[in-house]
Amino acid sequence: MSSHDMGDDGTETDVSRRTFVRASGALAGAGLLGGVGVRMAAAADGEAVGRFRNWRAIEAQRVWDRGYRGRRDRAIGLTDSGLDSRHPDLGPWNGVTAFVEGGELKLTRPAENDLTRVDTGDGESFAGTMGPGTFATGEETYHEFTVPAGAEELDATLSWGPVAENDLEFRLDAWTGDAWETETRAATGSQPETLAGVPVEAGREYRFAVEAYLNTTTEYEIAGGYHAVEGTRTTYDSDVVFADVDGGATATTPKTVGWYDAGSQYGSYDRPRDENGHGTHCSSIMGGSGRASVVDDEVVTVEEPGVTLDTITGSALSYEVEADAGTGVFGSAYGVAVELFLEGPDGEELDSSTVDTDGDPGANVVVEAPAVEAGTYTVTVRTAAGELDASAYVEAIAVGTFRDPESTAGDRETGGDGLHTGVAPDHSLICLQGLSGPTEDLGRYAGQFAETFELRAVNMSWGYVGGLPLGAAAGTLDRIPGVVKEITEEGILTLAAAGNAATPLNGNGSPAVADEAVSVVATGPLDGISGYSSGGIGGVDEDDYGTYMKPDVAAPGGTVTDPVNAAMNGVADAPESEQAPIRDYTGKAGTSMATPFTTGATGLVAQAMEEDGPEALSLPAPADATFDDAMRLKGVLLATASETALAAAPHHRAKAPTYDFGGRDPFEGYGRLNAGAAVDAVTRELSGTTGETLGLDLPHDERAVAGYVELGVGKLEASVEFTGYEGDDAAKATAPPHVDLFVYDGGDPAAHGEPNVVDRAAGVAGSASVSASEERGGGSSTYLVVAKLVNVPGAVNGDDVRAAFDLTVDETPGIRARGSRGNGNGESDDDGLLGAGATHTVEVTVEADEDAVVRDVVPDGWSLVDDLLTDPLDVDGVTTVELGEVAAGEKVTFSYEVTAPTDLLELPQEHLFGPVQVDAGDGWTGVSGTAGTVGTEGE
Known part of the structure; x- marks a missing residue:
């Protein structure tokens, strides 16, 4: 976008x-x-030169220095306008193209085939008139046909009039014997809409679908022609994909390892090309090697x-x-x-x-x-x-x-020093050319793509404008939310752009609205939310019709005056000798650019989890990954993100995120993505006291620090204690920093991969402590401990101020407990979206192995209405309410009533309750699985 x-x-x-x-x-x-x-500076002053690199390269370098640059035998992919593998950052290409035949994903090398498309002389022709639809449902008309003998591919166009007042979409569906299933679509907003080179089966029933939204009465024409493919096409097994990536990377090591184009509005090519440039730019951000810009x-x-x-x-x-x-x-x-x-x-x-x-x-x-x-x-x-x-x-x-790109591997190896290197420079790339069409193909064959290309994550920097009450309401506008679920069920995580509608009220259409996807909003280099960036409204689950909120995280997407530099495509159908050198760069800004940053970071975090994560946090190879693996990966990304409401306050453009104490904000989700902290969360085992530093001098400083603890019998206790400021601007700080401390259940994220908060503390004066119990009856627990810089009074992002503090983590004997938000029978207390001042009943269920007192955490702005409860306690702005006692070995459900805030935002918002804490006489400790959210309507 x-x-x-x-x-x-x-x-x-x-x-x-x-x-x-x-x-x-x-x-x-x-x-x-x-x-x-x-x-x-001295000629060879590498550190001095490093300051002038692209901001994403500077930030990603901190992860590379931890040992994670991506894996050549793992791929991250995208559905987009294409990918120009002639650009040194994205090439070379290994020559492999994927296609579907007989319901199976197959591989070939176009350069070794001798194929010719021959016009069969057969065709299809339809015309009609249709009235205007609505934004929510549109109007569709259909024309069914049967493919004649000898036909293997179909080219079709949709034309209409009047032109200026109308915007039609064109789709091809196939009959499965039970239902119509989308094969491909074109929705460019231009005329004619074109479906090119679509594989078809002779004798099978198909239909053209014409979709109209908010249009005037339209006259349209459909013209289609069939082709046969003559010649020999050689196929290969999956060994060909990564055949040449072993050993140290060189300029000739394949970067793009797969290409899929079943025919799209961007042009049909048998090799990685990009007429538009959008996909090339996104590919470069998420995984460009930097070969064309090595200083x-x-x-x-x-x-x-x-x-x-x-x-x-x-x-x-x-x-x-x-x-x-x-x-x-x-x-x-x-x-x-x-x-x-x-x-x-x-x-x-x-x-x-x-x-x-x-x-x-x-x-x-x-x-x-x-x-x-x-x-x-x-x-x-x-x-x-x-x-x-x-x-x-x-x-x-x-x-x-x-340097000459033919003499370097760029940042695939240590010391590349590329000016515009992508986030995961050593990950392999695969592009599925097109938008929703190849996305549906990916959903249909997700398991085969994961196995063939070891595909870990897929980037979708596109989508329609939507959101509650219209956006992706149980899949009423399209099937993409369901397709994202199918992709996720095969262990592939989807990262999607929230949109550039400039307001959350129009944000998070499909695919970003899918609950399994990571929805990404855009920031400038100092974490201010970009003025054009959509935020998020709610979605309605396509399976159970429950509501949920978006977006998920924020990442750098540039601003209109400070765009993101990444690879520029060449002329798709012209030889390299007949055009300018294809090693240039261009600047673009959008949530489209923020999303591949997140996709690249996802690849690095996944590498860390697969190679060095403890058992509860580890990932299998993508070929063996499952839905739960993808959600665990998503959970790590969200749990280690940090809020920007205070530290980036002067940099936010037309957006006003609020401090939500670890909850989801409608403008930035859980906050700014932190790849370094996410990698540490799954590879760095915490014990004892360590000196840590968080700062505001971006992109050089970390916003969060993290690690994990494998808790056996007993409980986890963690604390942070501020020790002083550092940096040239340290004198700007007028008080101790606000550092929040969290414990998350890393091995067992909440629904949709959201963070499972076990305990949290707001360190508004530079110190905070948390405690978490081992789950009763569940064996050992693997917890993530994350400290996040929220604010430095007197200073903001961009100032050279760093806060030093001690992080102490200990395991001590203590109570074991488990619980859930709801009545303990799998029934949640979800009342949908509440209005201002509405009453809501909260239920929590707790079971402990010792007698204990139980309390819950209530979000800011909510009021208690149950007179039987003791007065709530307010500590550093965090409200807790004591619920009663639970006897050893018993399961007890507590309930109380609250009223929603009366001063609501203009759009739906999510409020985080919990987690529940228990005290058996040795201090309060958090219970996994007891945090939950309640949504409120906008004014």
Whole structure:
């Protein structure tokens, strides 16, 4: 769901040296280069260069340093406009294409086949008139037909009039003998809608479906033609997929290991191509190797001029770089209201990019271009067009070259230093070209895709606008939520874009609304929610019709003024020799860009769980993964996300997330994704006291720290204690930090893969403690302990402030207990969405092996109405209510009544109750499985 395309070029190049630096206009006359604090980095100062890398690469580097870059024998995939494997970041391709024949997924190598499509002379033709539909249901009309003998593929178009007032969708369904099942669809919003190269079976019944939404009366025509495929097609077993990925990665190690195109609106290709560019960009974010942007740190120069540029005198800083043909040139700067542009040897402007006064503090601006010819290239930083006098400030700049992509594996190996590397650079990639059509194919053959390509996660950066009461209400608009469930049942986790509708009231259509999917909203580099980003409304489960809320997490998707740089596609149907070098980059912003960041992180976390996770947190190979495995992976991502309401307060654009003490916010879900903390949560065993640091200097600092504890007999006790501030801006802090501490049941997430909170404490003054009991009768428990930085009074994200604290984790003898939210018979206390001030009955069931007192945690804003209960206790803004006692060995259900807040948001919201805590005389301890949510309506 890209909302912006700036065309920031990026490429690779190998400059031999920096020839000189010059200042023009009054800047030189004032002698600013001679004595205004210019710092020039040493040529091989890799750490200095690293600061100028793409923000996602800087953040992902922290996970790579933990030993997780992805696995070449595991794939992450996407359904999108395509993937251009000719770009060095996404290639080379191993030559393997997947197709379906006779209900089975098969593999071939198009380059080794001798096939020809032959027109059979048969066809289909239909015409009609249909009235306008509605947004919620639309209107459909159908035309049935039987495929003639000798036909193997179908091409079809849908045309209509009047054109401007109408937007029709085109679909092909097949009769299974019991029901109609969607084969493919086209929904581009343009005319004609086209279905190309769709495999069909002779003698089988099909139908064309024409869908109209909010249209005027429409006259339409359908024209279809059949083709036979002549020649020989050789098939291979699955060993061919990863045949060439063993050993150390090189420039020739396959990156894209599979391609699937059953015919789509983006063009039918037998090899990885992309007419649109959206899928190439997303692929690069989630798993690009960075081969086309590996910085040659032996010749790059870094300066910190710390100067203001003057629009009146036209001052600028210019840098000349010599580059050989086949390499590339780059410039990267930090500042405010500056424009960076790059000129070729003949003076032609090759790239430009701007960071204006509306950008986040410390915003980075980058230019790059392939060096088509050898010569001198010039990088210039100047005042952004239209900015006021003396408003442009240049903090730091780096200029240099990229290495030849044919000589490097990029960040697939340690030390790659790619400027625009993706999050999981060593994961293999597979693309299913198209949107809902191949998604339905993936759902139909999910088990075979998982087994053949070891597919761990799939990215879906697309969808329609929706949400309660209209969006995906039990699958009334389409079948995609059900398809996502089918994909998940085979162990493949779906990551989907929340949308770019700019308001949660229009957010989370399908596929993001599916309860099994991870719905992703977009932020800028300092965690402020992007103004265009949708948030989330509720969905209705397609199976039990229960309501649930979205979104799930937030991740960097860029802003309109500070887009995300990633790979640019080439011309799909033109040879490389007849077009510009396909090693460039472009800038886009959208939840489409936030989602592949999350997909790449998912791949890294899955690698950590598979290779190093304890038994309760481990994952099998994707071929053997199940629904529960995918939900456990999702649960880790959500549990380690951190809220941004306070730390990123000045950076939020048109969104106002609230502090929800570990609950789900309608604007950002559970908060900003933290890949490093997620990896630690499943690989780092906690014991004793460790020194930890959380900070605001993003993307260099961590927002959360985590680890796991395998609890045997007894209980877990954990605490955090603030010890001091560090950093250049430490003096800005006016009080101790707010650090929240959580215990989650990592091996047993809640419904839909949501975090299963066992205990939580709000450390508003820098200290907090939690406790969790072993589950009674359930054997050992594996708990995640997560500390999250919520706020530093006086400072915000972007400030160089780090909070140091001690994290102490101990296992002690104690009570064992288990429980659930509800009456203990599998019946929850879900009343649907409640209105303002509505009364709600809360039920919790607890069983313990010792006599114990029981209490529950009530969300902020809710009021107790049961006079029999003791007065609630408020500690650091957390309200607890004592429910009574449970005798050893007994199962007791407690109930009490509350009223919903009277001051509600404009949209539905989720409120977290619990977890239940028990005290057998040695302190309160949390009980797994007893946290739960209640939803409220919007005003």
